[in-house]
Amino acid sequence: MATTPDVTVAGLVRLCRADEIGEGRSRGFDPHETGEDTIFVLRSGGVLRGWRNACPHVDGAPMAWRRDAYLNADGTRIVCHAHGAEFLPDSGTCVQGPCIGKRLTAVPIVIDRCGDLWVMEK
Amino acid sequence: MKIVGLDSLIFGVDDVPGAARFLVDYGLTPVDVSEAGGRFEAMDGTSLIITRDDDPRLPPPPAPGCRLRKTMMGVADSAALQAVAAELRRDREVRALPDGSIESVDDSNFVIGFRVTVRRPFVLPGEMFNAPGGVVFRPVNSLGVPPPGTAIRPRSLSHVVYFVPDVLKAEAFYVNRLGFRCTDRFTATGPFLQPAGSLDHHTHFLIGAPPQMHGVEHFTFHFGGPSEMIANGCRFVEKGYQAFWGPGRHILGSNWFWYFNSPFACHIEMDADMDLHDASWTPREATLSADTSQTFLLKMRKKWTPGPGIHENGDYA
Numbered sequence: 001m002a003t004t005p006d007v008t009v010a011g012l013v014r015l016c017r018a019d020e021i022g023e024g025r026s027r028g029f030d031p032h033e034t035g036e037d038t039i040f041v042l043r044s045g046g047v048l049r050g051w052r053n054a055c056p057h058v059d060g061a062p063m064a065w066r067r068d069a070y071l072n073a074d075g076t077r078i079v080c081h082a083h084g085a086e087f088l089p090d091s092g093t094c095v096q097g098p099c100i101g102k103r104l105t106a107v108p109i110v111i112d113r114c115g116d117l118w119v120m121e122k
Numbered sequence: 123m124k125i126v127g128l129d130s131l132i133f134g135v136d137d138v139p140g141a142a143r144f145l146v147d148y149g150l151t152p153v154d155v156s157e158a159g160g161r162f163e164a165m166d167g168t169s170l171i172i173t174r175d176d177d178p179r180l181p182p183p184p185a186p187g188c189r190l191r192k193t194m195m196g197v198a199d200s201a202a203l204q205a206v207a208a209e210l211r212r213d214r215e216v217r218a219l220p221d222g223s224i225e226s227v228d229d230s231n232f233v234i235g236f237r238v239t240v241r242r243p244f245v246l247p248g249e250m251f252n253a254p255g256g257v258v259f260r261p262v263n264s265l266g267v268p269p270p271g272t273a274i275r276p277r278s279l280s281h282v283v284y285f286v287p288d289v290l291k292a293e294a295f296y297v298n299r300l301g302f303r304c305t306d307r308f309t310a311t312g313p314f315l316q317p318a319g320s321l322d323h324h325t326h327f328l329i330g331a332p333p334q335m336h337g338v339e340h341f342t343f344h345f346g347g348p349s350e351m352i353a354n355g356c357r358f359v360e361k362g363y364q365a366f367w368g369p370g371r372h373i374l375g376s377n378w379f380w381y382f383n384s385p386f387a388c389h390i391e392m393d394a395d396m397d398l399h400d401a402s403w404t405p406r407e408a409t410l411s412a413d414t415s416q417t418f419l420l421k422m423r424k425k426w427t428p429g430p431g432i433h434e435n436g437d438y439a
């Protein structure tokens with residue numbers, strides 16, 4: 001389940017190359033080596049965004065149904081595959097399901113000049 | 123009105139190939155499956171059926187966002203089927219379908235079907251134990267751990283759990299109209315329900331929930347014992363599927379459990395060794411909490427062994 005980071009520098013953890021996550025795709029990461037993916041990154045409208053892998057409906061509930069599977073089939077909604085909550089990929093706002101109006105927790109990510117994707121270590 | 127249990131659950135999904143792979147990895151056997159969907163059977167012929175969520179032949183969901191489109195229940199014989207139809211026709215439409223089944227709707231807006239059960243009798247020993255002082259033992263020279271790679275298959279569709287907006291109304295429908303019996307209850311949460319033709323602790327569990335949760339919490343199939351269930355769950359995790367709760371053992375019903383996220387907008391469980399009850403059973407009642415919902419809860423870790431040079435998440439290295 002975990003995707004172990006391969007480099008840690010200056011309070012940042014490298015996740016992957018940014019171009020490894022295509023449009024309408026998502027990928028989970030375990031930057032703090034907990035044994036489970038604690039964040040995920042998705043690309044929507046050309047923009048990469050990071051979110052905590054924690055549905056607001058059940059505190060901390062993991063959201064994917066399979067490794068890296070955080071989106072619906074056409075990549076237009078983030079889905080919590082526990083009870084079907086659907087979130088807008090740009091704002092993280094729940095628009096369908098048990099936690100309507102609540103939001104996912106954003107995770108700041110950085111893309112460096114070489115095209116590598118990083119997350120703050122904490 | 124002898125309803126014997128669940129025969130099939132029908133879901134509409136947006137990713138048929140992904141859901142099909144999920145069900146095969148869970149252990150079900152694909153039958154008549156194409157890119158448009160198909161049926162995935164347990165050993166006794168009970169099944170999960172999937173199709174594209176925009177298939178116009180699907181009944182409507184009970185509420186937006188719910189992927190369950192129909193719950194098909196099995197009855198003992200054609201007389202029981204006629205009795206169910208006659209009862210439901212007193213106050214609602216009952217459609218007779220070409221396959222001989224009937225279809226209607228419950229008081230929580232779930233589409234329900236009934237047919238003479240497709241369950242195929244089969245004989246296959248469950249997990250056995252060598253307990254000192256016991257009466258039934260695993261035979262001498264038979265092994266408790268099956269060889270690696272041994273197929274593990276779900277044996278039977280076990281139960282479904284609905285989120286319902288009015289739990290008292292929902293319970294009254296199944297008890298007063300369809301002859302179910304409450305076996306146990308979580309106070310202010312809902313009842314475990316058993317149909318008249320089954321001894322299983324429950325085939326339905328109803329949970330009162332706000333309207334935006336109206337739908338399904340989980341469904342599950344029975345496995346042959348705790349070792350099968352845990353081994354199958356470990357294989358499932360190793361294939362990349364997301365565990366949610368378990369493995370552990372419930373108190374009400376006693377069944378071993380392991381819950382996973384699914385592509386069906388609800389959890390899917392693996393279960394084993396559920397209690398059986400008959401009409402002499404007195405229902406219990408408990409307030410839902412971590413202490414009342416499980417006698418123990420285990421936490422999975424990657425395979426590991428103690429020894430020099432082995433330290434990945436090891437407690438003693």
